Amino acid sequence: MAQDQPQDQPIALSDCHEAGHVPGQCPMDAVLKLLMGPWTTYIVWLLETQGPLRFGEIKARMPAISSKVLTERLRHLEAANLVSRDYRPTIPPQVSYALTTRGHELKGVLNGISVIAQRWQAEDNAATQKHAS
Amino acid sequence: MAQDQPQDQPIALSDCHEAGHVPGQCPMDAVLKLLMGPWTTYIVWLLETQGPLRFGEIKARMPAISSKVLTERLRHLEAANLVSRDYRPTIPPQVSYALTTRGHELKGVLNGISVIAQRWQAEDNAATQKHAS
DNA sequence: GTAAGTAGGCACCTTGTGGTAACTAGAAGA
C-alpha cells in the first residue's frame, strides 16, 4: 500500500486539497465521513471477523445501538458498496449482511489506525502513571 | 506498519471491540473522531506539506472556514498532541502551528485512505461512464 | 384471541455542531 513510499515524499492526499478546500467534494472526505459516525467501524469489524451476519445478530452484538441508526448505517455502507445485503422474503424475513471486496480492502487502513491509536493510548497511559507517581 | 501482517489473520482493531461496544471508549474512536470533522484532515495536510503556518496563513488557505471552527480544530489537535502551538506575545501577536512527531505519524494512514478513496472514485467514475454509454 | 419473532418505517424530541457577526487587546501608523 501507500506505506511503501519513501517517507520523505510529500503527502499526496486528494487532489481536491490542492486549491481552496470545500468539504464534501473530496474522495477522502467521503471515506472518512463513511467511517466516522459512531458504530461504523465496529460494524465493519464485526463483519470482517465474524463473517456475514443477520440484522438481529449485529444488533445483539451492539446492545446500545438503535434499530434506526443501525439500518441507516447499513444503508450507507451498502450505498458505498462496502457491504452487501441479502434479503430472503421468508416468514419471518431473513436479511443478512456481508462485507464486499471493497469492504475487505479497508482492513489494512483500519488496522493501521488501530495500531497507532493503541500505541498512543499506551504512551499516554504510561506518561500519566509516571506523572502521578 | 500493520500492512505487513499476513492477510489471513483476523483484524485486530481495538480491545474495546471485544465485548459490548460503547462508543467513545475506544482508542480508534478517538482517532477517527479527531480526523473526522470537516477541515481536520486538510489542516493536517497543510501543515504536513507546507510546514509550520500561522493562524492567519491557515485561514487564508481555507477561505470558507470560520475563525471559531479553525480555533476549535487547532485546540483539539493540540490537545491530542498532533500539532504544537507557538505563541509569541508580540503586538500584534504571532501564533504558529506545526505538526508534532505524532502528527507526522498520521501521514501513512492518511495516505492509505487517500489512495483507496481515489481508486474507488476512479472505479465509480469508470462504471458510471460505461453505464451511461 | 393473542403473543412472539424479524426487519425495519415513521414521527417526534433533544443534543451537538457549524456558521455568523460583533467584540477584544495593544501598539503602530496616518
Place this chain on the structure above:
DNA sequence: TCTTCTAGTTACCACAAGGTGCCTACTTAC
C-alpha cells in the same frame, strides 16, 4: 484621534444527527 493588524472570544441561530417509542406485515405457536 482614528484606523489597522492579529488571533482569537463570545453570544446567538439553525440545521443535521442521534435517540426513543410506537407501528407494520405475516406466520407460527399457545
